[in-house]
Amino acid sequence: MSGEDRQKSPLAAIVSILVGIGLSVGVGFWALGTPGHDPVGNAILTARTAMSDSFDTLRSAPEDGHPDWEAASMVLHDADAERGASLIAQHGCGSCHIVPGVSRAHGTVGPSLAGFRDRAYVAGVLPNRPGDLVDWLMRPSVHSPDTAMPDLGLTESEGRDMAAYLYTLRQDR
Ligand code: HEC
Numbered sequence: 001m002s003g004e005d006r007q008k009s010p011l012a013a014i015v016s017i018l019v020g021i022g023l024s025v026g027v028g029f030w031a032l033g034t035p036g037h038d039p040v041g042n043a044i045l046t047a048r049t050a051m052s053d054s055f056d057t058l059r060s061a062p063e064d065g066h067p068d069w070e071a072a073s074m075v076l077h078d079a080d081a082e083r084g085a086s087l088i089a090q091h092g093c094g095s096c097h098i099v100p101g102v103s104r105a106h107g108t109v110g111p112s113l114a115g116f117r118d119r120a121y122v123a124g125v126l127p128n129r130p131g132d133l134v135d136w137l138m139r140p141s142v143h144s145p146d147t148a149m150p151d152l153g154l155t156e157s158e159g160r161d162m163a164a165y166l167y168t169l170r171q172d173r
Pocket residue numbers: 088091092093094095096097109110111112113119121122123124137144146147148149150152162166
């Protein structure tokens with residue numbers, strides 16, 4: 001220990017004792033000064049309200065001006081939804097599916113893909129998330145061996161573009 005430290009420490013001890021006394025007296029007065037009041041309980045309540053408010057913020061929809069986490073999780077980076085729509089037309093998905101926004105896509109062999117973004121599952125076997133949807137489009141037979149949907153030999157980039165288009169289809173479309 002250097003001489004300087006030895007000189008400082010008694011002063012530090014006095015300061016911390018003074019601060020300690022000041023705080024307890026302050027809190028004591030605050031607690032006593034408002035009869036019929038429960039300052040600690042109130043503080044906890046305020047903190048809990050603030051916490052649940054911030055959780056609500058996380059869940060809220062984009063029109064509140066807060067981030068839409070669900071939309072963000074549906075994003076396929078660098079995928080081209082417009083190209084996806086043309087690919088869906090080219091590969092004849094519409095012979096089996098109704099696909100809003102794609103011409104001549106009126107097939108009824110498979111389920112309608114209207115509002116697909118709001119669907120919970122892909123073909124009832126995979127969670128409806130970008131990676132799993134792309135996987136399904138590329139190799140449906142792997143995930144559902146008896147499915148009537150054929151493996152169409154899509155590349156991953158084609159699958160991603162198609163998935164991006166399918167995620168533009170909300171419940172009203
Ligand atoms: C020969 C008919 C056929 C073709 C062609 C076809 N599908 Fe399918 N598709 C199906 C059937 C049948 C299902 C239902 C599968 C199941 O539940 O096992 C399905 C399921 C799906 C699903 C999941 C739907 C849901 O409600 O969960 C998506 C997405 C999909 N197909 C997209 C496509 C795309 C994109 C193409 C073109 C690349 C395509 N399909 C081509 C028959 C087809």
